[in-house]
Structures are given as structure tokens and as C-alpha cells.
Amino acid sequence: MTPHVIEPDPQAGAAVKAADRAHVFHSWSAQGLIDPLAVAGAEGSYFWDYDGNRYLDFTSGLVYTNIGYQHPRVVAAIQEQAAKLATFAPAFAVDVRSEAARLIAERTPGDLDKIFFTNGGAEAVENAVRMARLHTGRTKVLSAYRSYHGATSTAINLTGDPRRWASDNGSAGVVRFWAPFLYRSPFYATTEAEECARALQHLEDTIAFEGPATIAAIILETVPGTAGIMTPPPGYLAGVREICDKYGIVFVLDEVMAGFGRTGKWFAAEHFDVVPDLMTFAKGVNSGYVPLGGVAISEKIAATFDKRPYPGGLTYSGHPLACAAAVATIHVMEDEKVVENAAHIGETVLGPGLRELAERHPSVGEVRGMGVFWALDLVKNRETREPLVPYNASGEANAPMAAFGAAAKKNGLWPFVNMNRTHAVPACNVTEAEAKEGLAALDAALTVADEHTA
Numbered sequence: 001m002t003p004h005v006i007e008p009d010p011q012a013g014a015a016v017k018a019a020d021r022a023h024v025f026h027s028w029s030a031q032g033l034i035d036p037l038a039v040a041g042a043e044g045s046y047f048w049d050y051d052g053n054r055y056l057d058f059t060s061g062l063v064y065t066n067i068g069y070q071h072p073r074v075v076a077a078i079q080e081q082a083a084k085l086a087t088f089a090p091a092f093a094v095d096v097r098s099e100a101a102r103l104i105a106e107r108t109p110g111d112l113d114k115i116f117f118t119n120g121g122a123e124a125v126e127n128a129v130r131m132a133r134l135h136t137g138r139t140k141v142l143s144a145y146r147s148y149h150g151a152t153s154t155a156i157n158l159t160g161d162p163r164r165w166a167s168d169n170g171s172a173g174v175v176r177f178w179a180p181f182l183y184r185s186p187f188y189a190t191t192e193a194e195e196c197a198r199a200l201q202h203l204e205d206t207i208a209f210e211g212p213a214t215i216a217a218i219i220l221e222t223v224p225g226t227a228g229i230m231t232p233p234p235g236y237l238a239g240v241r242e243i244c245d246k247y248g249i250v251f252v253l254d255e256v257m258a259g260f261g262r263t264g265k266w267f268a269a270e271h272f273d274v275v276p277d278l279m280t281f282a283k284g285v286n287s288g289y290v291p292l293g294g295v296a297i298s299e300k301i302a303a304t305f306d307k308r309p310y311p312g313g314l315t316y317s318g319h320p321l322a323c324a325a326a327v328a329t330i331h332v333m334e335d336e337k338v339v340e341n342a343a344h345i346g347e348t349v350l351g352p353g354l355r356e357l358a359e360r361h362p363s364v365g366e367v368r369g370m371g372v373f374w375a376l377d378l379v380k381n382r383e384t385r386e387p388l389v390p391y392n393a394s395g396e397a398n399a400p401m402a403a404f405g406a407a408a409k410k411n412g413l414w415p416f417v418n419m420n421r422t423h424a425v426p427a428c429n430v431t432e433a434e435a436k437e438g439l440a441a442l443d444a445a446l447t448v449a450d451e452h453t454a
Helices: 010-023 072-084 095-107 121-136 153-158 162-167 192-210 236-247 299-304 320-335 338-360 395-410 432-450
Strands: 039-043 046-049 054-057 114-118 140-144 174-177 215-221 250-254 278-281 293-297 364-370 373-381 416-418 421-424
Touching (some): 095 320, 114 121, 121 250, 121 278, 174 192, 192 215, 236 250, 338 364, 338 373, 338 432, 395 432
Parallel strands (some): 140 174, 140 215, 250 278
Antiparallel strands (some): 046 054, 364 373
């Protein structure tokens, strides 16, 4: 793809910024303390501002532009669908909606062959939990501390990270537990096998003390995303599957971030040979071009609602424009071997390149990930593993990470920064040259983080 010619227009950028600051209320922000970048355009793995600065996007938006920005085939599909049938109510059978559901069901593991469409990932989690509770007649749902499941009422209370705290007033029926994370093990484990066994024992103990007959579901991100990209140890997800079967608990895997090629498979569950009862998805299903999410439903849970109405729905469920984007995105991913590319880049460029950076930069405590889904755990001291900034740091306490982020941007890289981590999560169709460009920019930015090590 020929790079887009950037024509600087600072005056237009100033107008966009002024209108934003006057009228747009931003998420997760103190409105008077933010200074959002005015974006002039985007293409492929890059975006640019009105001053002519071009950035390699190592965030994929919010880890969703899995085929990059402005892919011409998906843009054309949206335009063609708008001309044919721009919208229609969800109670009707619509060709593009049916085709999107078929293509998704073909790629989900096991018998997850029924698709309930939502507008995004949080609504997918809301409805998966509702289905589990209705299917079992139970109330409680278990979720991990290091997790993020969305910002709607149920989803935010299932979430483990600090964004939950301000809204943690509706979590009746939510019980949290520690999922495995060997680098910062809550179980004093020294090997992956120990971490796996102790995490499974902890989960089963939690179930015993909560009362197995009260628990509707266990929800886990297959590979946790925002919380740190902690790939579960071998056997853990299979062990959770066995525990769920033992107690009649619904197993929900959240693949909103990890799905659709991100880990080098269509769905991350394939790496672990496990099939959940419900699977949530969004983001990469259509590269975020039009909002779309959903729940992939197993046969036994779908059967619960054969004669019993499912008490849930959304006006824009299976919106034709979103579904057209999904159909086109899935075809692009097949034709251009995007999933295979994600696996290749992870194995040959990002994985080795990030590990090489870790060898040279004392601020890098651990490298972990797969596909185009990687995290660098930044530390003050490798021996003690003390994080570079405190948990949920802000203001001056977060200065080292802020300095790292600023250095990355100065080098033309837009980084994903969360707490004491930076995530390398480019588009799934990122090229080898682009991935190496990102590694070089990270290399330079990590010298700033190194200044804060002991």
C-alpha cells in the first residue's frame, strides 16, 4: 500500500480540537485535564494528525483494527450495503445478518453455532451472563481480579481492574478469584505447573465456600487483554472446563480482545483445545469499522430458549452495516491470510524482537504474549520485580510511564500504555517492516524507562 501523502493543516486541526473540547465528553477521563490528539486520517497500520505527524499504531485503536484502517474491501462493503439496505429491525431474517452469523459460527470452536448479536463487547458479556443465569437458575458469577469485561452495569462489576471501583455498587452475585499469573504469582509458585495446579485448587476452593449450587457461571478472558496479556499456563483452561462440568457451571470465555486473529488463531481458545459454553466477541469481528459484538452460544444453552423466550434484545442487534463489515472482514482475513500473518509476526519478529529488547533494557521485567498480542512488564528492579509505577498510579507517581509514552510518540510510535506495562498490539496484518519499525521505536523509548530503574 502506497503511504498516504499527508498535507498539514494546523488551522483545521485547531477547529477540530476546539469543537471536541466544547462538546465531546470523553470516557475514562477528567474532562478538564485531557488534551486529545486531533486525527486527520488513517490508513493501514498508521494514522496522522493535522500537523503532519504520522504514527505507527501499536494499539490497533483499542485493540480492534485487526485488518488496519480503511481497508478498501470493507469500506466498499459498507457503502454497498448502505445503498441496498442501510438498516432493518432485528426480528427479521436479513441476508447479510444471516451470512455474518454463519461465517462466525464456522470459525468458533465446538458447537458454538448460534450467534446473538450486540453492539459491542460489554453488551455481549451482559447477555452471556443473563443466558447463564437463566439456563442454570443460579445467580453468582465468578470472575478474575486481573480482568476487564466492559463498562455496562453487569460487565463493569465483573471487571477486576480499578475502573470498577467507582461503580462497584451492583456486584451482588459477583465473586472474584485469582487467575494464574506466574510472574506475579499469588500462589508462591515457581513453575507453570505449580501455578496451574494451585490456581485450579484455589478456584475449586472458592466454589466450595461460595456454594456450587449458587454459581451460574465462571467468566474468563481466554488471554486477558488490558489487564496484562497473561497467557494461561498449559492445562489451566482445560482444568476450568472440568470444574465447570463437575458442578454444572456455565463456562464463559471472553474473546472480545483475543478473538479474530489477534493471537494467531481465529479464537484464542484454539491454542488451549477448550470449548466454552458461551463465547463473547466484538472488536476484531469487523475491525471496528461499525460497532458489532455478540455471543456465540452452545447447543445446550440455545436449547433452553427453544420454547422459552429469551428476555433480552437490542434495537441494533445484527445491524446490516455492521454485519456487512463483518462479512467483508472475515473474507479479507481468509483471502489475505491475516490470521496466519499474525502468528508469523509473533513467532519471527515481535516475540524474538521484544525478548531481545528485554535483554538490553533493565526496565523490562518480563515479555509475554503470542501472535500480535504482547506485553512488556516494566519494573524498577528486575530482582524484586517492583513495578515501574505503583498499581493504578496517577499524576506524579505515574511520571515514569508518562515519560516512556511521550518518548514513543516522539519516535513516531503510538503506544498502548496501561499501569506499568506497554503492550505491543499492532494490526494483525502488520508487515515485518512495520513490526521492526515499532520495535526500533520501543527500543528508543525504553531508554527513558531505564532511567527510572534501580
